[in-house]
Amino acid sequence: xxxxxxxxxxLFAPLLGGLLDGxxxxxxxRMQRRKGxxxxxxxxxxxxxxxxxxxxxxxxxFLLNLSYLVILMIAGALLFFGADLLMxxxxxxxxDMFLIxxxxxxxxxxANMGASREMLQMMAYEPLTLLIAVGFYLxxxxxxxxxxxxxxxxxxxxxxxxxxxxxxxxxxxxxKSPFDLSTSHHAHQEMVKGITTEMxxxxxxxxxxxxxxxxxLLLGIFSLFFINSTWWSWIVAIIACGLVFFAExxxxxxxxxxxxxxxLYSCWIVTLVAGGVNILILMLIK
Amino acid sequence: xxxxSKSPWLLHYDASSCNGCDIEVLDCLxxxxxxxxxxIINTGDPFQADILLITGGVNSQTERVVxxxxxxxxxxxxxxxxxxxxxxxxxxxxxxxxxxxxxxxxPVDVYVPGCAARPESIxxxxxxxxxxxxxxxxxxxxxxx
Numbered sequence: 001x002x003x004x005x006x007x008x009x010x011l012f013a014p015l016l017g018g019l020l021d022g023x024x025x026x027x028x029x030r031m032q033r034r035k036g037x038x039x040x041x042x043x044x045x046x047x048x049x050x051x052x053x054x055x056x057x058x059x060x061x062f063l064l065n066l067s068y069l070v071i072l073m074i075a076g077a078l079l080f081f082g083a084d085l086l087m088x089x090x091x092x093x094x095x096d097m098f099l100i101x102x103x104x105x106x107x108x109x110x111a112n113m114g115a116s117r118e119m120l121q122m123m124a125y126e127p128l129t130l131l132i133a134v135g136f137y138l139x140x141x142x143x144x145x146x147x148x149x150x151x152x153x154x155x156x157x158x159x160x161x162x163x164x165x166x167x168x169x170x171x172x173x174x175x176k177s178p179f180d181l182s183t184s185h186h187a188h189q190e191m192v193k194g195i196t197t198e199m200x201x202x203x204x205x206x207x208x209x210x211x212x213x214x215x216x217l218l219l220g221i222f223s224l225f226f227i228n229s230t231w232w233s234w235i236v237a238i239i240a241c242g243l244v245f246f247a248e249x250x251x252x253x254x255x256x257x258x259x260x261x262x263x264l265y266s267c268w269i270v271t272l273v274a275g276g277v278n279i280l281i282l283m284l285i286k
Numbered sequence: 287x288x289x290x291s292k293s294p295w296l297l298h299y300d301a302s303s304c305n306g307c308d309i310e311v312l313d314c315l316x317x318x319x320x321x322x323x324x325x326i327i328n329t330g331d332p333f334q335a336d337i338l339l340i341t342g343g344v345n346s347q348t349e350r351v352v353x354x355x356x357x358x359x360x361x362x363x364x365x366x367x368x369x370x371x372x373x374x375x376x377x378x379x380x381x382x383x384x385x386x387x388x389x390x391x392x393p394v395d396v397y398v399p400g401c402a403a404r405p406e407s408i409x410x411x412x413x414x415x416x417x418x419x420x421x422x423x424x425x426x427x428x429x430x431x
Contacts, residue, residue, distance in 0.1 A: 025322075034320040041325050044292035048336070051290060051423065053360040055333060193331040200333040200360045 002081045002146070009080040009216065010073060017212020018042040024249050031253045046208060052201030057106040064102035065203050069210040071095035076217040082146030085224070086133045092217070093129075096122060099207070103195040114194030118182040120260055124267035125169040131275040132166055135159040136224070138282040149227040154236075156225040158286075161278030163225050167244060168270045172263075173218055175211075176252035179263055219245070290336055290362060290423045291416035293325040297335035299355055301388065302378070303342030306402035307369035311339060313405045321409060332358035337415055339408075343371040344391050345383045356392045362422035364395040364415045368408055373397045 022039035029036025038044070056062060075091035078084070096118070103115035137143050139158035140151045148155065156163055172179040180186075183194035191197075199207055222244050223237035258266075300308050314321045315328055329335055332355045344352055356365065367388045370376040375386040388394050395418045398411035 029320070029322060033317045035323045036320075037322050037325045041293065044289075044325055048290045048293045052336075052362075055358070055360050193329065193334065196334075197331055198333060204334060 005080040005082075006077045009076050009220075013076060013216040014209050014212045017209075017215045018046070020215060020245060021212065024245070027246070027249050028253055031250070042208070042212075046205050049201050049205035049208070054202050055200045056203075057108075057198045061102050061105050061198070062203050062206075064098050064105060065199065065206050065210075068095050068098040068102065069206050069213070071098060072210050072213045072217070076213050076220070079145055079217060079220050082144065082149070084143050085136055085145050085148065085221075086143045088145075088217075088221075089129050089133055092214075093122065093126065095210075095214075099195065099210075103198075106198040108198045110191040110193070110197040111195060113191050114182045114197065117260065118195055120264065121172045121179065121182055124179075124264050125172045127268065128162075128165045128169050128271040128275050131271065131279055132159075132162050132221070135162045135275075135279055135282060138279065138286050145224065148224055149229075151228050154226050154228045154233060158282060159225070159278050161274040165270050165274040165278075166222070166225075167247065168274075169267055170218055170222075170244075171248055171251060172267070174215065174248055176248050178251075178255040178258040180252075180257060181260060181263060184257075289420060291420045293327075294336045294412070294416055294419060295327045295329045295334055296321075296337045296339055296412070297329060297332055297355065297359070298339045298341075299352065301340050301342040301348040301352055301372065302345045302384070303369065303371060307341035307372070307400075310402045310405050310408060311341065311368060314408055319405045319409060321412070324413075326412070333360065335359050336363055336419060337412065338363065338365045339368055339412070340365065340372050340388050341368045343375040343378055344385045344388055345381075346385065347383075349385060349391050352388065352391050362419055362426055364419050364422065365392060366396045366398060366411050366415045367394045368398045368411065369403045370399050370401045373399055376401065 019039065021042040022037070025041060026036040026039060054062070071091060072095045075088050075095060078091065079088045100115045100118050103111045103118070133143060135158070136148055136155060139155050140148045142148065175183060175185060181194075183196050196204060196207060219241045222241050226237035226240050227233050298308070298311055313319060336359075338356060338359060340352065356363075365388065367373050371378060372388050375384055378384045379386060385391065396411045396415045398407050400407055
């Protein structure tokens with residue numbers, strides 16, 4: 001059963017991620033009173049990128065990009081296998097380190113600036129990500145994903161603060177405004193394309209596929225908050241993931257990019273208030 | 287699926303334009319014209335661009351930049367000259383610092399006349415450029431065989 005989940009994740013996560021990205025672009029366009037591209041646009045983009053010439057700035061960047069993809073796939077596979085949540089989150093950070101190395105391996109100042117901002121973003125969201133793992137342990141008594149989804153009641157009842165905090169910091173991971181400092185899906189920013197500036201053709205396509213894996217992985221963690229031992233909780237989780245995704249798109253469209261200090265401080269304050277208080281209450285009542 | 291014309295990403299550069307054409311180019315992104323419905327993204331990165339959209343004639347200062355941007359774009363790529371200055375040099379043609387149209391420096395595939403070029407004609411020019419782009423991709427594939 002678990003193996004089926006892993007195979008489904010590895011095969012269909014890019015498809016689902018691409019469709020969600022297409023939906024995101026249509027919803028964003030409608031919010032701006034535009035028509036927007038086709039829902040299959042991300043796949044057209046991928047097809048084009050793979051057919052383009054690869055301008056390699058050095059020998060190692062493509063390999064590092066590929067490592068980013070493979071390690072993200074491993075992290076997602078662990079989550080969908082029902083393994084250790086803590087391990088999944090650690091491997092997720094490792095994957096990000098490969099992206100940072102890929103960006104800092106070239107000589108473009110924009111890519112290097114993107115890499116340093118990406119590290120800053122990691123500093124902003126890592127504390128809360130760890131607190132989530134701790135929260136699940138306190139609420140359900142285990143780090144194992146298979147135990148968490150077998151709990152009698154949904155984890156959201158124990159950790160609403162952590163859920164709100166995770167929604168707040170997920171905007172960083174999904175590269176949404178106001179937290180898309182290191183690179184952005186949208187045109188023209190102060191440092192070209194940031195971390196992906198020197199990635200062309202197939203290298204960028206691999207990076208995009210990795211982002212789709214990451215998107216599905218994050219939605220998987222969101223659904224952990226809702227899934228319990230009953231069958232209908234899975235439906236609730238899917239609806240909740242859709243709502244979370246819509247909320248992130250809405251937030252992306254109504255907010256402007258912030259400075260790095262506001263990013264860091266606001267994330268830490270949210271971590272401390274929403275996450276910390278939630279953990280304290282959990283420790284008291286559990 | 288593999289057609290590059292389904293997702294052309296655009297790089298816009300102002301060689302020495304008076305900004306009239308640039309405003310019209312940006313106008314294409316607004317809700318009224320919305321070029322994103324064709325899958326077009328206005329990217330700032332030559333590494334990821336398929337179409338180079340240039341406004342204004344080339345002068346001695348921007349010649350270097352235009353050449354570099356063109357060389358940084360991966361194949362297949364097309365160049366669209368927007369506005370009469372980019373096509374021929376326009377009213378600035380005789381100026382001491384102007385070299386002339388974009389085609390004096392890099393090969394141009396589509397010329398969009400007008401002062402300033404209207405958004406409709408820019409979109410039309412880009413659509414013509416997409417056909418050239420597809421032909422170039424086909425030629426590239428045959429070369430590989």
